[in-house]
Amino acid sequence: MNLSANDLYAIESRLGARNYKPLEVTLTRGEGVWVWDTEGKRYLDCLSAYSALNQGHCHPKILAAMTEQARRLTLTSRAFRNDQLPLLYQELEKLTGARMILPMNSGAEAVESALKVTRKWGYEVKGVAPNAANIITCANNFHGRTLGVIGFSTDPLAHGNYGPFAPGFKTVPFGDFDALAEAIDGNTVAFLVEPIQGEAGVLMPPAGYFKRVRELCSERNVVLVLDEIQTGLGRTGKLLAQEHEDIQSDLTLLGKALSGGFYPVSAVLANNDVLRVLQPGTHGSTFGGNPLACAIARAALRVLVEEGMIENARIQGEYLLKQLRAINSDLIREVRGRGLMIAMELHPHAGGAYKYCERLRDKGLLAKDTHVHTLRIAPPLLIKRSEIDFACETLASVLAR
Structure with a gap:
């Protein structure tokens, strides 16, 4: 049975307990650092299922x-x-x-x-x-x-x-x-x-x-x-x-x-x-x-x-942290973290992190908000430099002003 994203959402809304408020994207496939939705659009996963997917999707x-x-x-x-x-x-x-x-x-x-x-x-x-x-x-x-x-x-x-x-x-x-x-x-x-x-x-x-x-x-x-x-x-x-x-x-x-x-x-x-x-x-x-x-x-x-994922997390994490801190935006209060466990805390005047998660989704990057003003960035540990660059460019385009 091939159901559309809207059909699947309707079933979930009708039958599922409402203890989650997921971002509006319905995923159907994953490989490495990437996931695809039911319409075939590709996204860089920067949440890794709260670090359960350190090794990437479907290793x-x-x-x-x-x-x-x-x-x-x-x-x-x-x-x-x-x-x-x-x-x-x-x-x-x-x-x-x-x-x-x-x-x-x-x-x-x-x-x-x-x-x-x-x-x-x-x-x-x-x-x-x-x-x-x-x-x-x-x-x-x-x-x-x-x-x-x-x-x-x-x-x-x-x-x-x-x-x-x-x-x-x-x-x-x-x-x-x-x-x-x-x-x-x-x-x-x-x-x-x-x-x-x-x-x-x-x-x-x-x-x-x-x-x-x-x-x-x-x-x-x-x-x-x-x-x-x-x-x-x-x-x-x-x-x-x-x-x-x-x-x-x-x-x-x-x-x-x-x-x-x-x-x-x-x-x-x-x-x-x-x-x-x-x-x-x-x-x-x-x-x-x-x-x-x-x-x-x-x-x-x-x-x-x-596969050297632990050392890769250190190397790519240092680079990611440096690049994120270089984004010129009056929305960003602080960028902090270690390895590939990073948070971007926004100023209250940014209006909350959730809407930026929605904008990132539209540009092909999935991240999670937490405690209203914070974006969590935690991609799988096998991420490559080119994929880090894509993430930084996408975040900059959404947050820079």
Whole structure:
């Protein structure tokens, strides 16, 4: 059945829950950094499905791994062993140095798993009194949309009219070391934080902040949990964003690009013994660690490394940042970011970023607005210099005046 974009939109409007307001474009095909709509028009994808498509659309090597594994075995549940999960463990260990790994599905599940396991560690290892544990998070955070997570969100749209929420969380300003140090007490079990706040508008921490945070958490016996679901796997020009300050978290959360956009795959990586508090029956997932997911993730990791995508993100990101900062426009308040994770914040007098996303779409570039005034620019990591130039020229033509 070949339906027009208008027909598809009418069906979606009639039957779909209205929890999204997508840009008016209906995509039907993708390859590399490009996508095509139902009318055959081509667009440069500068969102990458919120960094789930670091490896680009429909990468042939990941597709081949998925197809091959789907013919053999897709799901066993963790009631039985499969031959792909140990290999994924081994490859993640080699890449990241992780000492223990918990496979899950979505990024939100990885976050929830970290919340659960750090509380359990607090009671069983640190010796926190029953039901007294607290976890510190940051204002303007985004860690998913589960009921547990939105209880400590500071975004009214995320938490409005969903309460009551679970207790046991404290909020401090992102990047404020003194506020964090003051908030930690004897019952603090973890500090959950994004290395760069992506959904908040690519907010950067002060230089040296995370090195001090690492030292503080070690001194106070607090588990440092870095949510690298968006920043990880090459997005910032390093495999993990924490590498920019040469630190190592206690728990690192991965998702999104761990499957290259083919399948929901996430993981909690432990660099210490925190995950050892989990015993059979205390936590699980029917699909977590399934053989199809593991085969896909293994291929997704291989292409990142073998095809030099991480280094390309660093090189092209530096060039993109420089070119965007050179755009002469009184609409632009600030351009910030690292690697290929970049935001262009507009002045209020620009009238909001959404209308510029519409104009960019009309010129063949897809980007996303966030927090009213900010444009997020995050193309796949295999982007070429000529494609960066197209993006910069298009953005300049829309924003320059």
